[in-house]
Amino acid sequence: GSFAVIRRQSLQGDAISHAALPGIALAFLLGGREPGWLIFGAGVAGWVAMLFVGGIVRRSRVPFDAALGGVLAVFFGLGLVLMTWMQRHVRSAAGNPLDRYLFGQVANMRDSDLHTILAFGLAALAVLAVLWKEMKLLSFDPDFAATMGFPIRRLDLVLTTMIVAAVVIGLQAVGVVLMTALLIAPAAAARQWTDRLGRLVVLAGVLDR
Secondary structure, eight states, rough: OOHHHHHHHTTTHHHHHHHHHHHHHHHHHTTTTHHHHHHHHHHHHHHHHHHHHHHHHHHHSSSHHHHHHHHHHHHHHHHHHHHHHHHHOOHHHHHHHHHHHHHHHHGGGHHHHHHHHHHHHHHHHHHHTHHHHHHHHHHHHHHHHHTTTHHHHHHHHHHHHHHHHHHHHHHHHHHHHHHHHHHHHHHHTTTTTSSHHHHHHHHHHHHOO
C-alpha cells in the first residue's frame, strides 16, 4: 500500500481486488477447495489483470487510470457472472461460502486460513527485505534506476506481484469492497506524518492493525 501511494497508483489496489474474483471462481471450478488454492487463483487473476493494464498502456493511447478502470470492470463483471452461475449449477458451490471473498467474513476464518495468510504475508515481506533498495529507487526515480542498469520492467512486475499478494490475503477478511481501503488508507494516513519511506511502511503497518 505504501508503494502504491508513493507511486500515485492507489487505484491499482482497487483493480486487483476486483479482478481477483474470477480467479477465485475458476480455482473453485478446477477443484480448489482449500483457502490456499482459492487465494492462489485470486492472485493469478489479479496479476493477469495488471499485465493487461500494462499492455494496454504500452500499446495504445489509453492512460494508466483509464486502463485500470476498464480492466477492473471487465474482470469484476466476469467474476460476478461466474459466481452466479456456480451458485445455480454447481452443487458444491451452494454449500461453500464463496461470497465471503466478496464481502468478507472475518468471524468465520479458521486456523488454516490464518496460516495461509501468514505464509503469503511472510513471503512478500521477505521479497521486500531483499529488494528494498531497488524498490525504493523504482518508486521515486525509475528513470535514474534505468540508467543505472536496473531491470525496471522485472522490478515493476515483482512490486506488482507483492501488491497482488497483499490484496488477495486480505480478501477473506474484509472482502473485495473494503480491501482497497485496508490497503491504501493506512499508507495515506502515515504519509501525513513522515516523508521517509522506511518510516512510512512501518507506520502504515501499525495503522493497518
